[in-house]
Every structure is written in C-alpha cells, then in structure tokens.
Amino acid sequence: MTRTIRIGTRGSALALTQTGTVADALRKAGQEVEIVKVSTPGDRSSAPIAEIGVGVFTSALREALLNKQVDVAVHSYKDLPTAPERGIVLAAVPPREDPRDALIARDGLTLGELPSGARIGTGSPRRTAQLRALGLGFEVVPIRGNIDTRLNKVFDGELDAVVLARAGLVRLGRADVITETLDPIQMLPAPAQGALAVECRVDDVDIEHLLRSIVDDEATRAAVTAERAMLAALEAGCSAPVGALAEVVEDYEDTGAGDRVVERVSLRGVAAAGLDDESVQLLRASAVAGKSEAEQLGRDLAAELLDLGAGALSGPGRESR
Numbered sequence: 251m252t253r254t255i256r257i258g259t260r261g262s263a264l265a266l267t268q269t270g271t272v273a274d275a276l277r278k279a280g281q282e283v284e285i286v287k288v289s290t291p292g293d294r295s296s297a298p299i300a301e302i303g304v305g306v307f308t309s310a311l312r313e314a315l316l317n318k319q320v321d322v323a324v325h326s327y328k329d330l331p332t333a334p335e336r337g338i339v340l341a342a343v344p345p346r347e348d349p350r351d352a353l354i355a356r357d358g359l360t361l362g363e364l365p366s367g368a369r370i371g372t373g374s375p376r377r378t379a380q381l382r383a384l385g386l387g388f389e390v391v392p393i394r395g396n397i398d399t400r401l402n403k404v405f406d407g408e409l410d411a412v413v414l415a416r417a418g419l420v421r422l423g424r425a426d427v428i429t430e431t432l433d434p435i436q437m438l439p440a441p442a443q444g445a446l447a448v449e450c451r452v453d454d455v456d457i458e459h460l461l462r463s464i465v466d467d468e469a470t471r472a473a474v475t476a477e478r479a480m481l482a483a484l485e486a487g488c489s490a491p492v493g494a495l496a497e498v499v500e501d502y503e504d505t506g507a508g509d510r511v512v513e514r515v516s517l518r519g520v521a522a523a524g525l526d527d528e529s530v531q532l533l534r535a536s537a538v539a540g541k542s543e544a545e546q547l548g549r550d551l552a553a554e555l556l557d558l559g560a561g562a563l564s565g566p567g568r569e570s571r
C-alpha cells in the first residue's frame with residue numbers, strides 16, 4: 251500500500267508503547283506509518299470511571315477513526331465496550347502479553363506476607379472482590395490514575411500495595427517493581443487483559459487485510475473471543491466484577507486409528523455476587539471447547555455462572571477493570 255497509514259492512539263506512555271508495537275510491525279512490512287495522538291475524556295478527568303462512563307478511553311479514538319482523522323485505532327482490548335461499533339471492524343489482535351495481575355507491595359512483600367489490615371489500592375471491582383474473598387483482612391482503598399501515580403502511592407508509603415496488570419508494567423519496562431505475579435487461582439484477570447485490539451473502518455478493506463496478515467495472532471484471538479463472549483453474555487458491561495482467562499491448549503483426540511493433536515480453548519471465569527463492604531461471594535466455572543467454538547464456550551460459561559447466581563450482578567457498580 252502506498253498511502254501513509256495514520257494510527258490513532260491515546261497519549262499515555264502505555265498507549266504510545268502499545269501503538270508503537272503495531273507501528274513497528276507495519277514499518278517492518280514496508281509501510282509508511284504516522285502516529286496521531288487523540289485525547290480522551292478518560293485521560294482528561296480523574297473522576298471515578300463509574301461517573302465518566304463506559305468506553306471512556308476508547309470512544310474518542312473510534313470517533314477519530316469514523317471521521318477519517320486516522321485509519322487505525324489501537325486500544326487496550328479490556329477497555330473496549332463489549333457492544334460492537336457500527337462502521338468499525340476488529341482487524342487484528344496482536345500476540346498477548348502475560349495477562350496476569352501483579353502485586354507491587356512495600357518491602358518486597360507478597361500477598362501472603364502482607365499483614366491483616368494492610369491497605370491495598372485498586373479502583374477495580376473485580377480486583378476488590380477477589381482481594382476480599384481471600385479473607386486475609388485487607389483494606390481495599392479505591393484509587394485511579396496512570397500507572398506511575400498508582401505506583402507512587404506505594405513508594406510514598408501511602409499504601410502498602412497496589413494491584414496492576416502485569417502487561418502494562420512489562421510494556422513500560424517496569425516489571426522490576428513487581429513483588430508477586432498473582433496466580434489466576436487467586437486473581438483471575440479482566441477479560442482480554444494484556445491484549446490489544448486493532449480496529450479500522452469496515453469499508454477500508456485494504457487496511458483490514460494488511461492488519462490481519464501482519465499483526466493478528468490466532469491463538470490470542472481465540473482466547474480473548476472466549477473471554478469477551480463470556481463478559482458480553484453476562485451483560486456486565488466492560489467494568490463489572492468479572493474475571494476470565496482463556497488459554498489455547500493442545501489436546502489429543504481419539505480418531506479410532508490413533509490419537510491426533512487438536513487445539514482447544516480452556517476458559518476459566520469468575521463473577522462476584524453481592525459485593526459490598528461486609529462480604530463477597532465468588533462464583534467460579536470453567537470449561538473447554540474446540541478452538542473454533544471459542545465464542546460459544548464463552549456464552550456457555552456465562553450461562554453456567556448465571557445459573558450459579560451471577561444474575562445478581564446486573565445493575566450499578568461498574569467502574570474500571
């Protein structure tokens with residue numbers, strides 16, 4: 251393609267790094283690329299996400315795409331609303347970073363070493379619910395802000411620890427501050443955490459094909475498809491206390507004439523019912539399906555969680571992941 255491809259991004263250090271990986275892949279394939287910064291209400295306001303609304307980081311980028319100010323938009327996938335946007339297509343899902351959450355605690359402490367009453371900062375109902383469910387007597391303190399703002403609350407001694415996506419820290423070259431990478435058994439990440447969503451206009455078929463052939467990763471796409479289908483079917487919006495993690499695993503299928511290796515998607519989900527100051531109940535489910543059935547797998551797991559009582563979730567209380 252001879253035209254210069256304009257890639258829209260938020261201006262945060264994390265967003266610029268993420269967009270840089272997509273731009274590099276395109277440049278390596280011989281494309282001319284220009285990076286265009288788009289400011290979003292989520293960057294301009296420090297109010298709780300619940301007050302600014304769903305899609306706070308992503309709708310301005312999508313608008314710039316639809317207005318033809320940019321040709322490509324790169325988002326943190328977990329920040330995207332589950333509802334599809336008319337005129338926009340998900341062209342590629344690049345290889346995922348480590349999807350797990352990370353603990354950054356004072357004095358190099360792990361979760362199990364933090365004392366009862368320790369103050370742990372997070373603005374995410376999902377992380378809050380799972381931290382409370384550990385029953386270790388932590389005090390969860392609501393926080394917001396970019397990664398540095400959050401980290402500084404630990405370094406300044408205002409908090410004992412914060413929980414952040416490992417992927418963001420790795421992309422910023424700050425993995426050194428992590429004192430424990432949390433096991434998904436304790437802390438299931440947000441659906442699509444660690445993954446990027448690369449969008450373009452539906453009618454821009456050349457760009458779509460280019461992105462699909464150069465930056466898309468099939469295994470990541472299958473995994474996040476399952477996670478996001480679960481979230482969408484829970485009708486929980488992009489910010490409810492819901493965790494999900496899918497992995498593509500190799501399995502053996504008996505063909506009658508010997509075993510054959512097949513790829514499957516293994517999905518785990520968690521939903522919190524009745525999250526309040528006093529108590530939290532976590533509902534868990536897991537299932538496996540063929541790689542081509544990722545979407546149905548997500549919907550089925552959501553149905554199982556709803557059967558277990560996750561219906562109590564719908565309603566307010568949606569903040570950030």
Ligand SMILES: NCc1[nH]cc(CCC(=O)O)c1CC(=O)O
Nearest residue numbers: 326414415417418443444445570
């Ligand atoms: N909610 C904000 C947000 N959106 C994407 C990331 C990190 C990178 C990622 O998960 O892909 C973060 C920060 C965090 O949750 O710690």
